[in-house]
Amino acid sequence: MNFVIPDFYPAAAEIFVAVMALIIMMATTFARRIARGLAYYLTQTTLVVAALITIGTMDGQVTLTFSNMFISDLMGDFLKVMIYFTVAIALLYGRGYLADRNIDRPEYYLLTLLMTLGMMVMVTSNHMLSLYIGLEMMSLSLYGMVAFDRESARSTEAAMKYFVLGALASGLLLYGMSMVYGATGSLEFSGIAQSIYHQAANKTVLLFGVVFLVAGIAFKLGVVPFHMWVPDVYQGAPTAVTLMISSAPKLAAFAMTMRLLVYGLFELAEQWQSMLMFLAVLSIILGNFAAIAQSSIKRMLAYSGISHMGFVLLGLLSGVVEGDRHFALNAYSSAMFYAVSYVIMSLASFGMVILLSRAGFEAENIDDFKGLNKRSSWFAAMMMIVMFSMAGIPFFIGFFAKLSVLQAVVAAGYVWLAVLAVVMSVIGAYYYLRVVKVMYFDEPTDSAPIRAPAEVRVMLSANGLAIAVLGLLPQGLMSVCAYALLASL
Amino acid sequence: MTGLPFLSLAIWVPILGGLLVLATGSDRNAPLARFLAMLVAIAGFLVTLPLYSQFDASTSAMQFVEILPWIPRFNINYHLGVDGISVLFILLNAFITIMVVIAGWQVIREKVAQYMAAFLIMSGLMNGIFSALDAVLFYTFFEASLIPLYLVIGIWGGANRVYAAIKFFLYTLLGSLLMLIALLYLFMEAGGSFNILDWHQLPLGMGPQTLIFWAFLIAFAVKVPMWPVHTWLPDAHVEAPTGGSVVLAAIALKLGAYGFLRFSLPIVPDAAQAMAPMMITLSLIAVVYIGFVALVQTDMKKLVAYSSISHMGFVTLGFFMFNTIGLEGALVQMISHGFVSGAMFLCIGVLYDRMHSRNIADYGGVVKVMPKFAAFFMLFAMANAGLPGTSGFVGEFMVVLGAVQFNFWVAFAAAITLILGAAYTLWMYKRVMFGVVGNSHVAQLNDIDGREFAFLGVLALCVLAMGLYPYPFTEVMHASVNELLRHVAVSKL
Numbered sequence: 016m017n018f019v020i021p022d023f024y025p026a027a028a029e030i031f032v033a034v035m036a037l038i039i040m041m042a043t044t045f046a047r048r049i050a051r052g053l054a055y056y057l058t059q060t061t062l063v064v065a066a067l068i069t070i071g072t073m074d075g076q077v078t079l080t081f082s083n084m085f086i087s088d089l090m091g092d093f094l095k096v097m098i099y100f101t102v103a104i105a106l107l108y109g110r111g112y113l114a115d116r117n118i119d120r121p122e123y124y125l126l127t128l129l130m131t132l133g134m135m136v137m138v139t140s141n142h143m144l145s146l147y148i149g150l151e152m153m154s155l156s157l158y159g160m161v162a163f164d165r166e167s168a169r170s171t172e173a174a175m176k177y178f179v180l181g182a183l184a185s186g187l188l189l190y191g192m193s194m195v196y197g198a199t200g201s202l203e204f205s206g207i208a209q210s211i212y213h214q215a216a217n218k219t220v221l222l223f224g225v226v227f228l229v230a231g232i233a234f235k236l237g238v239v240p241f242h243m244w245v246p247d248v249y250q251g252a253p254t255a256v257t258l259m260i261s262s263a264p265k266l267a268a269f270a271m272t273m274r275l276l277v278y279g280l281f282e283l284a285e286q287w288q289s290m291l292m293f294l295a296v297l298s299i300i301l302g303n304f305a306a307i308a309q310s311s312i313k314r315m316l317a318y319s320g321i322s323h324m325g326f327v328l329l330g331l332l333s334g335v336v337e338g339d340r341h342f343a344l345n346a347y348s349s350a351m352f353y354a355v356s357y358v359i360m361s362l363a364s365f366g367m368v369i370l371l372s373r374a375g376f377e378a379e380n381i382d383d384f385k386g387l388n389k390r391s392s393w394f395a396a397m398m399m400i401v402m403f404s405m406a407g408i409p410f411f412i413g414f415f416a417k418l419s420v421l422q423a424v425v426a427a428g429y430v431w432l433a434v435l436a437v438v439m440s441v442i443g444a445y446y447y448l449r450v451v452k453v454m455y456f457d458e459p460t461d462s463a464p465i466r467a468p469a470e471v472r473v474m475l476s477a478n479g480l481a482i483a484v485l486g487l488l489p490q491g492l493m494s495v496c497a498y499a500l501l502a503s504l
Numbered sequence: 505m506t507g508l509p510f511l512s513l514a515i516w517v518p519i520l521g522g523l524l525v526l527a528t529g530s531d532r533n534a535p536l537a538r539f540l541a542m543l544v545a546i547a548g549f550l551v552t553l554p555l556y557s558q559f560d561a562s563t564s565a566m567q568f569v570e571i572l573p574w575i576p577r578f579n580i581n582y583h584l585g586v587d588g589i590s591v592l593f594i595l596l597n598a599f600i601t602i603m604v605v606i607a608g609w610q611v612i613r614e615k616v617a618q619y620m621a622a623f624l625i626m627s628g629l630m631n632g633i634f635s636a637l638d639a640v641l642f643y644t645f646f647e648a649s650l651i652p653l654y655l656v657i658g659i660w661g662g663a664n665r666v667y668a669a670i671k672f673f674l675y676t677l678l679g680s681l682l683m684l685i686a687l688l689y690l691f692m693e694a695g696g697s698f699n700i701l702d703w704h705q706l707p708l709g710m711g712p713q714t715l716i717f718w719a720f721l722i723a724f725a726v727k728v729p730m731w732p733v734h735t736w737l738p739d740a741h742v743e744a745p746t747g748g749s750v751v752l753a754a755i756a757l758k759l760g761a762y763g764f765l766r767f768s769l770p771i772v773p774d775a776a777q778a779m780a781p782m783m784i785t786l787s788l789i790a791v792v793y794i795g796f797v798a799l800v801q802t803d804m805k806k807l808v809a810y811s812s813i814s815h816m817g818f819v820t821l822g823f824f825m826f827n828t829i830g831l832e833g834a835l836v837q838m839i840s841h842g843f844v845s846g847a848m849f850l851c852i853g854v855l856y857d858r859m860h861s862r863n864i865a866d867y868g869g870v871v872k873v874m875p876k877f878a879a880f881f882m883l884f885a886m887a888n889a890g891l892p893g894t895s896g897f898v899g900e901f902m903v904v905l906g907a908v909q910f911n912f913w914v915a916f917a918a919a920i921t922l923i924l925g926a927a928y929t930l931w932m933y934k935r936v937m938f939g940v941v942g943n944s945h946v947a948q949l950n951d952i953d954g955r956e957f958a959f960l961g962v963l964a965l966c967v968l969a970m971g972l973y974p975y976p977f978t979e980v981m982h983a984s985v986n987e988l989l990r991h992v993a994v995s996k997l
Binding site: 388392403408409410414415418419421422425426430433434437438440441444445448449451452455456489490493494497 | 529574575576577578615618640643644645647648650651654655658659665666669670673674677678681682684685688689691692
């Protein structure tokens with residue numbers, strides 16, 4: 016067998032991030048005194064440079080390399096750029112929080128970079144194995160980050176829960192992969208698709224495998240009934256880490272879903288769509304109802320995240336109707352638009368929670384937002400924008416995300432599903448309104464001034480305003496999502 | 505039509521001005537915020553004047569049309585235009601905004617900038633609702649206008665304000681989200697167009713028409729509000745600050761009724777015809793039953809709130825009889841109700857600012873200490889009761905005339921409200937204003953000052969002008985109303 020040197024060029028960003036992770040590890044070992052600041056700034060620089068590399072190497076072509084294990088396409092590039100920015104913003108928000116708790120050690124930034132690398136590999140995988148490697152790389156880094164506050168029993172417990180359930184989910188995923196491999200004889204997504212298309216695969220084994228794959232995906236997205244870890248981990252993890260978990264990994268999980276289900280198993284779309292429908296309906300119902308009962312803002316946002324992921328699934332399950340693939344592009348790009356919008360909103364919401372926390376005080380409960388309008392009307396307005404956007408009220412981006420997904424659902428003929436989704440949105444509106452209520456209608460119980468570094472204030476404001484501006488002019492982001500998918504499918 | 509984009513100005517001058525007012529920040533700059541808000545409100549009114557002066561009343565086509573691509577991905581356009589049905593509401597809205605700013609001038613002392621900004625932004629959004637010809641644009645304005653009103657009720661409202669604000673928001677949200685599904689369905693049926701005017705021509709079967717009608721009905725009936733989904737209104741009215749009540753009664757209630765005319769009747773005419781008996785029944789229940797409910801209220805604001813529901817029942821009644829005089833009467837009633845109910849709430853506000861009570865029982869003999877105020881209040885109470893010579897009479901009379909053409913017994917039931925309206929309004933007036941001076945607080949009341957005289961006086965002029973010479977109002981709407989009725993009469997099946 017000949018050894019062929021693979022084409023490294025499409026993977027330049029991944030290689031760069033991996034190398035930088037090693038450099039940071041070495042540099043912070045030797046430069047002990049300035050290790051924390053150094054690690055932070057080097058990580059941020061890495062993310063920015065990686066974004067430049069990805070944008071620079073973007074060519075709109077679909078390129079395969081590393082024995083077809085790696086795919087470079089526009090969808091991957093777009094999601095990677097979103098991931099860099101999301102991680103960079105999350106780091107920016109979280110830095111002060113970590114420093115206050117004395118857990119801003121260099122290893123934290125190292126883990127963040129490795130997590131980013133894992134997500135990049137997931138996003139660009141064209142093969143079950145590379146997908147799995149990326150997934151584990153992301154997950155293992157996240158487990159470490161959740162447990163990073165070693166003194167906190169709750170964090171440790173959350174990490175344990177996350178790890179055990181995550182390992183179980185990985186097991187399910189691997190089992191499903193092995194079934195699909197057994198049925199189709201291929202681990203490469205295009206090979207799997209070919210094999211199913213030529214009806215060479217054993218349908219029973221294949222479907223059996225798909226069930227496990229969907230279960231694994233559902234766990235990573237955090238949708239019902241594989242959602243149990245979400246509220247506990249969100250609540251138990253340091254808020255800076257919760258911010259991380261609730262943002263970029265959702266994009267990676269979306270990419271994983273696209274790669275596995277759409278690239279690999281598109282021929283079985285109607286089968287996995289009905290599974291996704293089950294998950295989506297349960298998530299939207301349970302997520303919204305459970306969120307009402309929460310007094311912890313982190314748990315509330317966790318349940319709200321579950322219902323948002325249900326909406327992403329609504330977009331994904333509207334692609335193929337009775338063999339008609341006409342709507343697929345529209346449906347998947349709506350789902351992607353929803354996922355990206357959700358991540359932008361999620362960043363801002365946990366960013367606000369971090370803003371209200373300070374040394375020795377965790378903003379944990381919805382009541383901690385009481386009277387925020389009196390303490391800082393600017394940031395109250397930002398939080399209000401986020402909440403109304405999440406509730407799907409125009410002119411904010413969350414409305415257009417819901418609109419595009421609902422449009423895909425109605426186009427696919429599932430009017431009942433759309434009705435269910437909007438009725439649940441009204442229930443969802445209640446708990447978002449409650450946050451606005453405590454901020455604006457109640458008197459403050461906490462009079463401490465809001466202290467945050469200038470860059471956090473500026474970024475958080477930009478984040479909130481972005482939700483409003485993208486809501487006024489959503490066309491740009493929508494068409495980028497559609498174009499990225501069009502060029503990739 | 506060439507010239508300035510007056511509709512865009514009518515929408516964005518108040519919104520951007522509102523943001524500017526918001527930027528004045530804390531209460532230290534309250535005088536600046538008030539002054540700026542007044543300027544913006546007046547500017548917002550001035551830019552709407554050309555809409556009337558340059559309006560061509562001879563055509564039913566959309567005028568002042570502006571169309572720009574907004575979200576080409578879903579073929580959503582920034583598409584504005586007005587016809588004879590909508591143009592008057594934009595003027596009314598801009599006018600009422602000035603009244604609201606004046607009414608809140610001294611009364612609001614906390615977070616003045618936010619208060620003024622909320623009303624200005626709301627005013628812009630509501631102009632957007634009345635001028636949007638793209639369904640998504642309409643919907644976004646329709647929903648977004650909930651936010652400022654929610655905040656207004658919740659921040660500056662009365663004791664039970666939180667409950668009222670959340671109830672108001674969720675009630676209306678549920679209705680409008682179901683409408684969103686109908687809009688998306690129509691988008692698919694129309695082959696990817698959100699243009700409302702295209703939808704008017706879209707053929708639809710009876711089944712879809714019925715479902716769409718129901719979706720629209722839920723959205724608009726909650727807004728109107730029609731019996732039995734009216735229960736949010738008394739709560740919201742009672743808890744809202746005066747300005748909030750005024751906007752709610754004068755403008756927000758018109759949104760639902762306007763929705764019937766822009767969406768339900770022309771898009772699903774067959775379903776509208778088929779459902780007309782039900783709609784007329786619901787309207788009559790609102791007119792008569794709610795009239796009785798108003799009679800027993802002990803809270804002035806609640807009484808006027810119920811009277812609003814009863815009057816809006818007249819409006820929906822006028823719509824669903826499908827004759828010109830009924831429909832025009834309903835439109836006149838909507839405009840008139842904007843003036844009269846706004847004025848009623850302002851009057852109650854005048855009393856409330858002095859006594860901090862809305863209870864009828866806490867008053868008595870006010871006329872002896874506030875004679876000027878009593879005169880204004882008398883006029884508005886008479887208008888509310890539908891006395892000839894006031895604007896309240898014109899609309900009710902036209903609707904009753906339309907009802908006589910339609911069916912005698914419907915007209916009979918509707919006419920009962922003229923008696924009921926007089927009963928509850930005048931009885932309240934008697935208990936508050938006449939009799940012996942109720943208590944020492946009443947005895948110390950000061951009569952209205954120049955500011956209050958100004959806004960009550962302007963409204964009184966409007967009420968009288970419209971009552972004595974309604975032609976300038978009906979002239980504008982005539983062509984559009986006839987076209988609408990002609991359109992509704994043609995089956996889409």
